Amino acid sequence: MARSLGRVCLGFHRLGALSSAPPPPSLLTSSRSVRTIFAPAILGLPSFFSKPRDFSLPNSSWGSEMMRLYKHYNSQCEVEMEGGEKQEGPWQRLPSYNRFLKYATGGVYLSKIIxxxxxxxTRNNRDTGATFEYVLFFNSEEQKCVAIFQAGHLLEGPPGHVHGGAIATMIDTVVGAHANIVSGPVVTANLNINYRRPIPLGSTLVIESSLIKKEGKKVFITCKVTSSDGSKLHTDTTALFVSINISHLLLGS
Amino acid sequence: MARSLGRVCLGFHRLGALSSAPPPPSLLTSSRSVRTIFAPAILGLPSFFSKPRDFSLPNSSWGSEMMRLYKHYNSQCEVEMEGGEKQEGPWQRLPSYNRFLKYATGGVYLSKIIxxxxxxxTRNNRDTGATFEYVLFFNSEEQKCVAIFQAGHLLEGPPGHVHGGAIATMIDTVVGAHANIVSGPVVTANLNINYRRPIPLGSTLVIESSLIKKEGKKVFITCKVTSSDGSKLHTDTTALFVSINISHLLLGS
Structure with a gap:
């Protein structure tokens, strides 16, 4: 049982539960890259298992602004040293999958989930570009998470503009990922969102979360959604997350 | 221009812009039923136009709890008098469509939207039961809006549970609809959501919004999400909406 749950939790971190959260700090601070850490072989999977699709990688729907910002942060994930050797940079791209544990093996609870x-x-639509296109980067020194988000045409609320719930979804996703890095598995306890300016469908946005403090099981984070050039503030948010024992969720208790 | 915009606004109200808002009070307080008011003929459409799908009507994915609650409120939308005549009841079901203005005619802006x-x-998925299944009812005497919501399997956040953003989306939808009835076209200005208890995927929930006050352009509303029997509180929310001139959004200003 313990072994099964251990694997469940590994898979959980890998696929970013609780608002698409990224891997835990123990993995992020490894000397290996995020991509390497989550290779199927390390999860003990048969080699014939195909790799899951990483939704945080560019696709044909990404516009020029989305690509520009992606390249900006991605180029800082690995830096080349004088001797040509490559080392981790200040930013890390966080992979993103559309389901839990599909590619791992485990016990009865895992079987149910499979x-x-x-x-x-945020990853339930197969049509690229139709809903949420986004990629997250984390900077451990600055304790910041940045997401680049392109809002698809199926996210409509007010005519021609993004639904307030879709914006809340992206905020929850980014601050949830950030809280998960800081504190392991968490659940959202409070989101207080000020909507300052409507967002036209098709826009590319920058979502930046900053850690305020961690107190016991509580993690306090602020988050801003701005236009891609940073000139327009669309929303600002304060968020509270609380650490949980993930097995409680998996066991249905 | 004025005529086109007038029609745009009619369509806007009809299809529930800004968080899937319902028709305005002027239509809701009509002696005709909501269904009759929004018949294509009244919108001046050719008879060969098919009626748009009203997503708030039952489909095969609705579970027994969803159907029980739907029948409970729907039975109070029309009451039979002593002589057998039918009259409006205390509740009104609010129809729900997946796009703006498809079935109306109008000017250049409308053409762009068509x-x-x-x-x-909330209505962008064709697979019934996969995402948001819900129906809204409004009670003008009590100034309350109630939604019955069945959470589909594509709304996952934490493993086996509904994403915090999907819950925020439903809250924004219900309080936005309520604010629209009270004040005409509105946009979300603030959502302050306390997440008290995770919601398992597949759950049927009751979302109830209550008007606190209206001050000028501001509408203050509270909202609770509970289990279908009311015994478990999942979230409580305070919300602020602000009236807008809808033509500003449509004209892209």
Whole structure:
């Protein structure tokens, strides 16, 4: 049982539960890259298992502004030293998948999840560009998370503009990922969102979360959504997350 | 221009812009039923136009709890008098569509919207039961809005549970609809959501919003999400909406 749950938790971190959270700090601070850490072989999977699609990588729907910002942060994930050797840079790209544990093996709870049709809310649409296109980067020195987000045409709320709930979804995703890095598995306890300016469909936005403090099981984070050039503030948010024992969720307690 | 915009606004109200808002009070207080008011003929459409799908009506994915609650409120939308005549009851079901203005006619702005692939965020999935299944009812005497919501398997956040953003989306949808009835076209200005208890995927929930006050352009509303029997509180929210001139959004200003 313990072994199964251990694997469940590994998979959980890998796929970013609780608002698409990224891997835990123990993995992020490894000397290996995020991509290497989550290779199927390390999860003990048969080699014939195909690699899951990483939704945080560029696709044909990404516009020029999305690509410009992606390249800006991605180029800082690895830096070349004088001797030509490559080292980790200040930023790390966080991979993103659409379901839990599909590619791992485990016990009865895992089996239930594998059979499930459940998909991560932000990655549930197969049409690239139609809903949430985004990629997250984390900077451990600055304790910041940045997401680049392109809002697709199926996210409409007010005519021609992004639904307030879709914006809240991206905020929860980014601050949830950030809280997960800081504190391991967490759940959202409070989101207080000020909507300052409507967002036209198709926009590319920057979502930046900053750690305020950690107190016991509580993690306090602020988050801003701005236009891609930073000139327009669309929303500002304070968020509270609380650490949980992930097995409680998996066991349905 | 004025005529076109007038029609735009009619369509806007009809399809529930800004968080899937319902028709304005002027239509809701009509002696005709909501269904009759929004018949294509009244919108001046050719008879060969098919009626748009009303997503708030039952489908095969609705579980027994969803159907029980739907029947409970729907039975109070029309009451039979002593002589057998039917009259409006205390509740009104609010229809729900997946795009703006598809079935109306109008000017250049309307034409642009008709050509658009944009779809309402909460109604963008064709697979019934996969994402948001919900129906809204409004009680004008009590100034309350109630939604019955069944959370589909594509709304996952934490493993096996609903994403915090999907819950925020439903809250924004319900309080936005309520604010729209009270004050005409509005946008979300603030959502302050306390997440008290995770929601398992597949759950049927009751979302109830209550008007606190209206001050000038501001509308203050509270909202609770509970289990279908009311025994478990999942979230409580305070929300602020602000009236806008909808033509500003449509004209892209």
């Amino acid at each position: 059979q499930s049709k459940a998909r991560l809310f | 050509q658009s692939k944009a779809r309402l965020f």
